[in-house]
Amino acid sequence: MPTPITNKSPFIEVRGLHKKIGWQHILRGLDLTVYQGETLMLIGPSGEGKSVLLKHLIGLLRPDEGDITVAGTCMTGLRERQLAPIRKEIGILFQNAALFDSMNVAQNVAFPLIEGGLRDKNEINQRVHEALEVVELEKHKDKLPVNLSGGMRKRVGIARAIVPKPHCVLYDEPTSGLDPIVSDVIDQMIKRLQKRYGVTSIVVTHDMKSVFKIADRVALLKQGVIYFLGTPDELRNSSDPVIQDFIDGRSHITC
Ligand SMILES: Nc1ncnc2c1ncn2[C@@H]1O[C@H](COP(=O)(O)OP(=O)(O)OP(=O)(O)O)[C@@H](O)[C@H]1O
Numbered sequence: 001m002p003t004p005i006t007n008k009s010p011f012i013e014v015r016g017l018h019k020k021i022g023w024q025h026i027l028r029g030l031d032l033t034v035y036q037g038e039t040l041m042l043i044g045p046s047g048e049g050k051s052v053l054l055k056h057l058i059g060l061l062r063p064d065e066g067d068i069t070v071a072g073t074c075m076t077g078l079r080e081r082q083l084a085p086i087r088k089e090i091g092i093l094f095q096n097a098a099l100f101d102s103m104n105v106a107q108n109v110a111f112p113l114i115e116g117g118l119r120d121k122n123e124i125n126q127r128v129h130e131a132l133e134v135v136e137l138e139k140h141k142d143k144l145p146v147n148l149s150g151g152m153r154k155r156v157g158i159a160r161a162i163v164p165k166p167h168c169v170l171y172d173e174p175t176s177g178l179d180p181i182v183s184d185v186i187d188q189m190i191k192r193l194q195k196r197y198g199v200t201s202i203v204v205t206h207d208m209k210s211v212f213k214i215a216d217r218v219a220l221l222k223q224g225v226i227y228f229l230g231t232p233d234e235l236r237n238s239s240d241p242v243i244q245d246f247i248d249g250r251s252h253i254t255c
Contacts, residue, residue, distance in 0.1 A: 011167065013067075018065040032229070039191070040217050041214070073086060090166050169202075
């Protein structure tokens with residue numbers, strides 16, 4: 001059952017977002033509201049700007065036009081230093097998990113705490129322990145990333161994203177390249193964070209099975225705007241041929 005959103009307040013509001021990179025006009029007046037505590041899955045054809053949108057939400061990219069408000073703070077015009085409090089609210093799991101190869105699992109997870117200025121070793125150890133418990137990797141805390149499977153690396157990435165206790169986590173293709181069982185584990189972890197801590201999640205994915213399993217709402221990004229926004233049932237029951245072709249993976253290229 002989708003989580004009802006009518007009585008929730010917006011956590012992220014994107015209004016009229018335009019972004020050009022080089023000659024490409026990638027985002028073209030995109031509007032999107034993400035509510036506190038929901039799991040919003042962001043789908044759409046490859047190369048349409050889903051990752052570019054995520055990067056705007058933590059200020060790694062700046063809009064050419066438009067405004068982004070996170071937890072009531074409008075990011076427009078903020079300097080790098082002023083973005084720090086917003087970045088504390090949002091954790092991100094990058095596509096390749098982006099772990100430091102020379103650091104073991106625990107050190108990777110501790111990294112954002114140390115970077116954020118925390119120096120109390122006991123507190124760092126406790127927070128790392130809690131985050132690794134959530135992703136069920138406590139036993140592997142001394143391993144180097146090279147000795148982990150792809151699914152384990154993604155889970156370390158999730159632990160690192162949640163260790164500062166953010167209100168929102170952005171996931172860029174968390175289940176790509178994983179077998180269906182491991183994908184299910186990751187999906188369950190995303191839901192666990194929502195249920196246990198009320199975390200807001202935005203998940204970029206091509207994994208339609210995962211969409212129908214864990215999304216409260218789905219947004220389809222196409223040609224620089226949100227082409228569809230609704231519940232998984234509304235997506236499934238849409239009569240729009242563009243949406244149906246996307247769900248069924250039809251390309252219209254004949255062999
Ligand atoms: N740093 C960059 N320099 C140049 N072009 C970029 C850069 N980042 C993104 N792009 C371009 O922006 C477009 C959107 O990229 P993005 O990674 O957001 O797509 P996506 O929808 O996430 O795709 P996929 O589903 O394949 O991951 C692409 O054409 C990409 O080449």
